[in-house]
Amino acid sequence: MRSKIVKYIFKKEMIDILRDKKTLFMMIVLPIILYPVLIVGMTQVMTMTMNSMNEKDIKISFNTTPDKDLVNIINENKPKEEKKDGKLKIVDVGNYEEALEEQKIDAYIKIIKDEKIQNYKIYVNSSKENSNIASNKIEDVLNEYKRDKIENKLEQENMNVKETLEPISFETVDTAKNEEIAGYFLGQILPFILIIGVLLGAIYPAIDVMAGEKERGTLETLFTLPITNLELVIGKYMAVSFCAIVTAVLNVLSILLTMVFIATSGGLASQLGVDGFNFGQLAIPIFITLICICLFSMVVSAISMCVCSLAKSFKDAQNYITPVMLLVMIPSYVSMIPNIKLNRMTATIPVVNISLLIKSVLTFKADLNLIVLVMISNLAFVILSVILLSKMFNSEEILFGNNKSFSFLEKRCDIKKGTIPSVSDGVILYAVGLVLLIYVGTLVQIKFKIIGIGLTQIMIIALPVLFALYIKSDLKKIFRINIPSFKSIIGSILLWMGGFIIVQVITQGLLYLFPQNMEVVEALNNTLFIKDKFLMNLFIIAVMPAICEEIFFRGFIFTSFNRSKKTVKVAIICSGILFGFMHMDFLRIVPTSILGILFAYSVYKSGSILTSMIMHFLNNGLIVFMGHYPDNKLIKMSSFIELNFNESYITKLAILLAISAVLVLLGIVFLKEKKNKLEAYTD
Structure with missing residues (x-):
C-alpha cells in the first residue's frame, strides 16, 4: 500500500465532504451550539418557568367553613426568604370537580369531622400546571396548623414542647465533592449525548463518500486509476474517520466549555450545585473519554461506510443507515441504568463498553485493566470493520450491482419451478x-x-x-x-x-x-x-x-x-x-x-x-x-x-x-x- 496514494485519496475525499453544507453543520456547528442550548438554555428556561409558577396565587376551596386558626395561618402565610411566592386564597365554588377542570381553583379541601380528630382530603387535578405547587403549599400549611394544635395541647398539659416533639435531632452530611457530584450527573447523560453526536458526525461523510460517489458517477472513474482497492478504501476511511473524530473532539470541548461557563456563572452554578468546581479533578477522566470516543468514532465510521456501500443513492443510504442509528442509540442508554457496571463482560460489548467506560471514569471508579480491555476490543472492532469494508470493495455486485429495493407481496410468475422467496x-x-x-x-x-x-x-x-x-x-x-x-x-x-x-x-x-x-x-x-x-x-x-x-x-x-x-x-x-x-x-x-x-x-x-x-x-x-x-x-x-x-x-x-x-x-x-x-x- 502506497501512503502517497492514500494521502491523495484522503485529500480528495475531504474536499468533497467539506463542500457539503449539511455535513459541515452536523460536524462543526451542531456540536458547538447543541450543549450550551441543552444545558444552559433548558436550565434557565426551567428555572424561569418554576419561578413564574411559584409566584402565582393558589386558589383553594373548602367543603365547609374551616377552623379560624387554620384560616389565620392561610392568611398569614408569607413568602419565605423574601421570595415573591404566591399566596393561598380561599374562594367559594359549587362543583369542585368542574372547578378543578376549568382551573377556577387549584385545590379542593374536604374536611371530615370526627369526634376526636379532623381528617383533611386534598383534591387536585394533576393534569394542570399548578397542582403540585398547590398540593405542597397546602401540606405545609396543614403541617403548621397541626404543629400549633399539638403545641397548644402540650402547653395545656404543662409539658415541654421541644423535648416532647423533638427528643432527638439528626443531620445528613454529604461527603461527596462537587467534582464527584458533577461527574455522577455527567456520567448518566454524557455517554448517550456523545455517542449520538459521533454517530451524526460519521454518518453524513460516510453517505457522501460512498452513496454520494455512486450517485455522482465518479466511483467508476476512481477504479480506473492505477490504485489498489485497499488504497482507495483506506483513503476514504481515513476521511470519514477524521470527520467523526473532529466531531467527537468538538463535542467534548463544547461540553467542557459549557461546564466552565456554568461554574463561572454564580447564579446558574448555585442552582445546579456546582459552585466551587475544580476542573483539574476531571482532566484525566476527560482525556480518557476523548481517547475512547475517538476509537469509537473509527468503529462507527467503518460500519457506516459498510452500510452505505450497499446503497445506490443518497436517499437509499439514509434509509439504510436508520437501523444502524437505532442499533447504536439503544445500547448507549445503558449508562442511565444504575445496576449495570463496567466489567470484563460488558467491556467487550460494542457501544455498551464505551458508554459504561465514560460513566465510570467520570465518577472516578475506572479500573485501568478494564480501560485497556475496552480500548483493545474497540481496536479489534476497527480492524474487523476495515477488513469487512475492504472485502465489500472487492465485490462488484455490491458496489455496482442492481441493488434492487425490497419487494414484498408481489406475485411471481415462475409457476413450473416454484418461486423461491427473496x-x-x-x-x-x-x-x-x-x-x-x-x-x-x-x-x-x-x-x-x-x-x-x-x-x-x-x-x-x-x-x-x-x-x-x-x-x-x-x-x-x-x-x-x-x-x-x-x-x-x-x-x-x-x-x-x-x-x-x-x-x-x-x-x-x-x-x-x-x-x-x-x-x-x-x-x-x-x-x-x-x-x-x-x-x-x-x-x-x-x-x-x-x-x-x-x-x-x-x-x-x-x-x-x-x-x-x-x-x-x-x-x-x-x-x-x-x-x-x-x-x-x-x-x-x-x-x-x-x-x-x-x-x-x-x-x-x-x-x-x-x-x-x-x-x-x-x-x-x-x-x-x-x-x-x-x-x-x-x-x-x-x-x-x-x-x-x-x-x-x-x-x-x-x-x-x-x-x-x-x-x-x-x-x-x-x-x-x-x-x-x-x-x-x-x-
Missing part, C-alpha cells in the same frame, strides 16, 4: 411476525396463558404458509418437507445432545453473571406449565413449536436467506440469530441462537426440515419433563452444571465440554451426506 421477503416477514408476537401474542398469552402459547404458534405457522401460497411457491421445496435418512436422524440427535450441554453451561454462566434473572426464569416456568397436565404441556410447548417455529425459521427464513452455495453459512447463522431474538429474553437470546444455528445446520446437511423438528421437540420436551419430574435421577445428575468455580467443578466442566464436543463431531459426521439435497434446490 431475502427481503424473509426480513419483512420476520419483522411482521415479531410485531404480531409482541402486540398480539403477548396479549393472547396473558389472557389464555398456556392455551395462548398454542394460539401464538398457530399464528407463527400461518404467516409463512399463507405467504408461500400467495407467491405460488412449491411448499415442499420451500419448507424442505422430505423424509430424512436414518443416518441423518441419528446425526441430528447427536448434534442436539452436544449442543444442549453447551447451551446449559452458557445459561448457567449467564445466571452466574446476572443472578437477578433467576426470578425471571422461575416466573417463566410457573406460567408455562399447567400442573398435572403433562401431555397437554408436552403438546403445546414441545410438539407445536417443533412444527410451527421450524416451518417459520428453518423453512421460510432459512430458504429466503439461502440464495446460493456462497450464502449457506450466512443463512445458517442469520436464521439462528433471528430465532434467538424472537424469544425476546436476555437470558435466552444467546443459548437459543446457538440451538437455532444447529437446527439450521441439520436441515442444510439432511435436506429435510424433519430433522430440526425432531431436535426442537427433544429440546422442549426435555424442559417439560424437567418441570414435571424435578426429582428424577437423570434431572438430579445435571445439577453439577451449576457454576461454583471450585477445582472439582472445573474438572467436571472440562469432562462435560469434552463429551459435548464429541457428540457434536459425531453428529456432523453422521449428517455428512454424499449428495446435498439442499444445494440441489438452490443451484
